[in-house]
Structures are given as C-alpha cells and as structure tokens.
Amino acid sequence: MSEYSIQELSDQTGLPRRTIHFYVQQGLLPPPVGAGVGTRYFENHLFCLRLIPLLKRKGLKLDEIRARLKDLDESDLRALYDQINEPAPPAPAFLPTSQPFAHYQLPAGMTLTVPATLTASERKKLAELLHTIGDIFSE
Numbered sequence: 001m002s003e004y005s006i007q008e009l010s011d012q013t014g015l016p017r018r019t020i021h022f023y024v025q026q027g028l029l030p031p032p033v034g035a036g037v038g039t040r041y042f043e044n045h046l047f048c049l050r051l052i053p054l055l056k057r058k059g060l061k062l063d064e065i066r067a068r069l070k071d072l073d074e075s076d077l078r079a080l081y082d083q084i085n086e087p088a089p090p091a092p093a094f095l096p097t098s099q100p101f102a103h104y105q106l107p108a109g110m111t112l113t114v115p116a117t118l119t120a121s122e123r124k125k126l127a128e129l130l131h132t133i134g135d136i137f138s139e
Contacts, residue, residue, distance in 0.1 A: 004041040006032075013049040020049065028052060028066050047077035054084045057136060104130060107137035 010017050023029045029048050032039045048069055055065045072080065100116040112133075114126060 002043055002046075004046065006039060006041065009041050009046060009049060012046060015049055015053075023049070023052065026062060026066065028062065028069065042074075044072075044074045044077055047074065047081050051077065051081050051084065054081070056139060058084070106130075106133055 004012070006017050006020055009015070009020055013020075020029070024031055029045055032041045032045065034040050051069065052065055055068065056062075060068065069077070101113050102116045104112040104114070106112055112130075118126060
C-alpha cells in the first residue's frame with residue numbers, strides 16, 4: 001500500500017495543497033491518517049484527486065462528485081478512473097488542404113482548426129462551443 005504526504009499528492013496531481021485540504025473538508029476525499037507532518041494519504045486519495053477534475057469536466061458539481069465517489073474502494077476508484085480517462089482518438093495525420101481553415105486559440109495552448117466555409121448555423125454552433133470551452137477552462 002503506497003503512502004503519500006500532502007506534498008507528494010500535490011506533485012502527482014498538480015493540485016495545490018490548499019485544494020486537497022478543501023476537498024477533504026468538503027467530503028470529496030476521506031480524511032487522511034494522522035495529523036501534522038505525519039499525515040498520510042493513500043492510493044484511494046490519489047485516485048479521487050485524479051477523478052475530481054475529470055468529473056468536473058463532465059459537468060458534475062462537487063456535491064454530485066461527492067455522491068459518485070462515496071463508498072468506492074480503491075479498485076472501484078481505479079476502474080472509474082480508467083473508464084473516464086480513456087485516451088482521445090488519434091488526430092488525423094493530415095488535414096485536407098483543398099479548403100481554407102480558420103484557427104482559434106484555446107486555453108492550455110490548444111488550437112481549434114475549422115473550415116473557413118462554415119454555414120451560418122455552423123458558425124452559431126461554433127460560437128457556442130468556444131463559449132463553453134471558455135467556461136470549462138475558467139473553473
């Protein structure tokens with residue numbers, strides 16, 4: 001059974017220690033074992049911390065995440081993580097060059113490339129998509 005300090009959890013998940021403490025206070029994580037510098041966290045804490053951002057990106061609120069993670073043991077958490085964290089399908093090796101493209105800079109260094117010849121209806125949907133992406137990354 002692996003044990004982690006809060007700093008090790010922070011390093012492995014990229015979450016600030018303050019956020020980890022908040023999640024414990026909110027009941028999203030079980031309480032750690034011990035207190036002070038001897039506080040220890042385990043694999044179930046690590047998987048919960050990896051799952052929370054994934055579930056948030058799927059639109060779940062913290063109370064819904066709490067309910068979903070409640071009473072799951074380490075193997076259940078691992079299975080849920082593997083299910084949710086499926087890799088994205090590979091991007092095409094090339095984009096057709098027979099038409100012009102518009103490029104939209106997104107958060108986290110991503111770029112969305114779309115045909116420049118979108119219909120009015122498609123442009124409206126694209127605007128909604130860009131707005132939603134902005135909301136997701138502003139959380």
